[in-house]
Amino acid sequence: MSQSLQRALAILGELGEGPKSLDELSVTLGVHKSTALRLLQTLEADRFVRRDDRHQFSLGSRLFELGTASLQQHQIRDVAMPHLEELGKATGGQAVHLAMLENAQPIYIGKVESTHAVRMYSRIGLPAPLHATGVGKVLASELPERRLAEALAATDFRPFTANTITDPVAFGEVLQKVRDRGWAEDSSEHESFINCIAAPLRDAGGTIVAAVSISVPDVTLSRDEVHALLPQLLEATAAIEEDWAGMSRSERSHHRLKRTP
Incomplete structure (x- = not known):
């Protein structure tokens, strides 16, 4: 450059x-x-x-x-946002995020703001630390070995709080746990007063393409109470995946029709 x-x-x-x-x-x-x-x-x-x-x-x-054009090119955001807004309402006005991996970093591409007075600092377009966020763990959990090695090499494992995972080996063990149970958490690892749960969004082939999270200040809900929101989170991600698959089928059909003489 x-x-x-x-x-x-x-x-x-x-x-x-x-x-x-x-x-x-x-x-x-x-x-x-x-x-x-x-x-x-x-x-x-x-x-x-x-x-x-x-x-x-x-x-x-x-x-x-350019920002508007970039968001328009992330079609999964258009599919996801109505579901994320419903998820925010259904969980009592909690903050909901949508993130994708870009150059080994999770990037927020969608957000539903919390309706509560205490809010977390995050903005659409900003990167999130791979090792200290629920979305980061989800997006890293099933990366191919080479891409995971590149992502880990690009991660500084900086401690944000006393709970931040700062050891790559320990982070690898956490990723295995995410793979086993199908969701991730951030237990006051990025911001000391925020607990978060995150789940993957998969394409039709089963590959993780994005992650959705619910983030809650500890003055609003305890860690266990945040975990209790998991069924609603998984219901929302399943609905997004269903709509995303339907859109993909529609686009493939449209493409075939255009090529038909």
Whole structure:
């Protein structure tokens, strides 16, 4: 990857955290202000970045377009979201997430916000730690050996809380448990006040393509009470898989009709 491209992507990543000044960005990038300004002007010309009256830079409207296009390309999200919204309501307004694996990292592609005052920090498009989340464990649990090795090599096993799994061997044992029982949990491993359960979404061939989770603050429900939501979670994932399979069959039929002379 070229140095200019790396720096431009780094700018977008920094602005994803909030508006920044030219001085702040040049310090973060470790480059002269003139170099940072040239990159910013290029990004600004294509609407990836915008500048306000106070000379603060923030993300531009072009990224909204690309973000919308990206979500539209994740068809399983369109199928899943109505079920996830129902799941949120059925579980008393808990937060529900949909995640897929991308470059060895779970990425949130769908979220139903909790209706409670205490909420977890997560956003669509953000990565989640593989080793410290329920969705991460589900998505890693049945990876082929080579892909799992790559994912583990890319995981820093950073401790987020006292409960975070920081040893790859111990994480491997957890993945075996996920395979055996068909679901995963995050017991205050990413955020100290959140308990989570997660289950896979499989395609028609049985391959895990995404994961759905329910995340609950411990002031709302205990860990055992969160586990009690498992039947509702599995009912929702089964319904999504059924609709997803039906859509796939419909698309295959449509494709055959288009090719029929």
